[in-house]
Amino acid sequence: MNETLRRDVPAEVEHVLPEPVLELSAVRAGYGPIEVLHGIDLQLQPGSVLALLGPNGGGKTSTLKVCSGLLTPSAGELRVAGRVVNGVSAGQLAGVGVCSIPEGRGIFANLTVRENLWLAAGTRATLAQLEEVAYTRFPKLGERRKQLAGTMSGGEQQMLALSRALGTDPAVLLLDELSMGLAPLIVARMYESVAQLAAEGIAVLVAEQFARAVLPIADCAALILHGQVVRVGAPADVEDELSTHYLGG
């Protein structure tokens, strides 16, 4: 909830509102001298799915990079669990439970499923724990544990990417273009898994160019255009605005 809205909340109910687990306030960021995010306000509540929508180049990936610590705000604040974490590294943010699956899935194509999980193991989870999470949630991965990740289908690769993230017991999951290169049926299944994660308490921020893929499971949506959030609201309302005004119906 932004400050404008917060001022409208009566004092007697304000204390029962959940604290956002991740929050961007007036965040500006860019690449070298070029600013591409011009004052982003977003709030992500625990156990919810926030869909970040918009056309190519709008700033979705850059926003996720700010959230994961890969891009440092030049102004404004990134907060995790209420603490300002501007300039904290991606590794440190991962250590406190902010986990990111980048566009392209971030898996190692020439390593097996098991080796990919092994690389994700660390202080937060052992290989055995990661394998248990992965193979219980996605039995197909168990069958393919010795297969090279690059030879699996796109959907299976996405399962592996999700498993690597989940094994670290994240509080926040950042997903970029989960649907990329996947058949609609597989996309729907992947998003069912994402909805399940949110039901288990994980806060999920999903950047998606294809709104229809994510909106059925989103609790809230934000439309980002030219580096600015132009609308935040119920998924159906944001979808209407997206198609009517920006994608020509």
Ligand SMILES: Nc1ncnc2c1ncn2[C@@H]1O[C@H](COP(=O)(O)OP(=O)(O)OP(=O)(O)O)[C@@H](O)[C@H]1O
């Ligand atoms: N590494 C970079 N260096 C310079 N400019 C960049 C870089 N990455 C992105 N940009 C620019 O920042 C702007 C926002 O890009 P971003 O990738 O965040 O948008 P997006 O909404 O995720 O688009 P897409 O869906 O095409 O990935 C674009 O104008 C893009 O050209």
